[in-house]
Amino acid sequence: MNILIFDATPHWSGGANRILLYSKELKKRGHRVTVCCLPESGLSSRLPEENIPFCIINPKSDINLLIIPKLIQLIIKNKIDIIDICSPNFYWIASLAGRITKRTIILTRNVPYRKKGIKKYINRVLYSALVDRIIAISDKIKRELREDFNIPDDKITVIYDGIDTLLFSMQKQNNNLVNPEQYAAAVISRLDDNKGLECFINAIPYIIQKINSILFFIVGTGCIEQQLKNLTTKLNLSEKVIFTGFMNDIPAILAGVDITIMPSPEEGMSMSALESMASGKPVVATSGSGLADIIVNNRSGMIVKPNNSQELADGVVTLLQSDYKQAGREARTIIEEQFALQTVVTQYELLLEKSTQYIKSHPGT
8 A cells, every 4th residue: 555644743742753653564564654843843854764765754734735736746746645644733634634635544653642622613523524533542632532423433443552562661770870779760742732741840849758869860862951941950859869761762762760650631542651661661651642541550560640740659659669560571571562663563454454444335425
């Protein structure tokens, strides 16, 4: 199959990583994948390293109809069979281009943000008339799509993000990061407003009241980085919190920590959390994330209420004072059984084939 994937993420993210991993695996299986992404984006710099064809288009607006002729030309020139639209900035224009060229259109939802008011009614048109199938990367997203838009169950398929389980193996502890007598916990995230990071920093004083011998790593960059550093200083936590900046070698970071924390109040399915679980490091996550559907609370990790620093602190303390290494082993098993890259790409591949065959046999749908 010739597959065209649209993504408008400006920076490196879990969604961008998902597209790169899927594209590499699909290429190995004999499919041709072309990715349409933004200029100077994380994908535009990494796709050439894997010899994956890509094109640069900045729609600037999700209703920039002037871009549609360019997309039509791209679809026809590359003899595209199926279109997968992964970013809202491309939802409307790419789906319209797909309808005009009579291609199969998949829409991938990897964020849980729910629409309200007029936007909700407008998006109902998108889901009912302009796309053939929808991929949700978590059960939570599928439930919300069905509740909000009354979409038939068989139109939405849950396909999880894939993890390269060989890269994120059950690694030995890397004691280069901390004193072996200290606990180490990490948050691996974009440092943006919607990630619950202030809640996390405000939880640290409660944690160190119970577990003083602990060090926290905040891995990533973003628009509120300085704000978070200022908060850390204000709370006299500078000796407890290390800001690493952007890190390429996430497996090395995970090898050096005991647990990770995912404080985001709303998340589809955190790729960094899945990588942590694949490394045998259990996660403290919120009930607002898709992780709540896969982590068994108090067994393979901890699920706590969102936007509650005390709850988050209690979850971290409870996990560290339990057999967290056994929880890590159980977390790894979940990844092996449900998130192995080859498994989820096979699910994706089968959905594309089924969708294309259905559309060809039902040209009026």
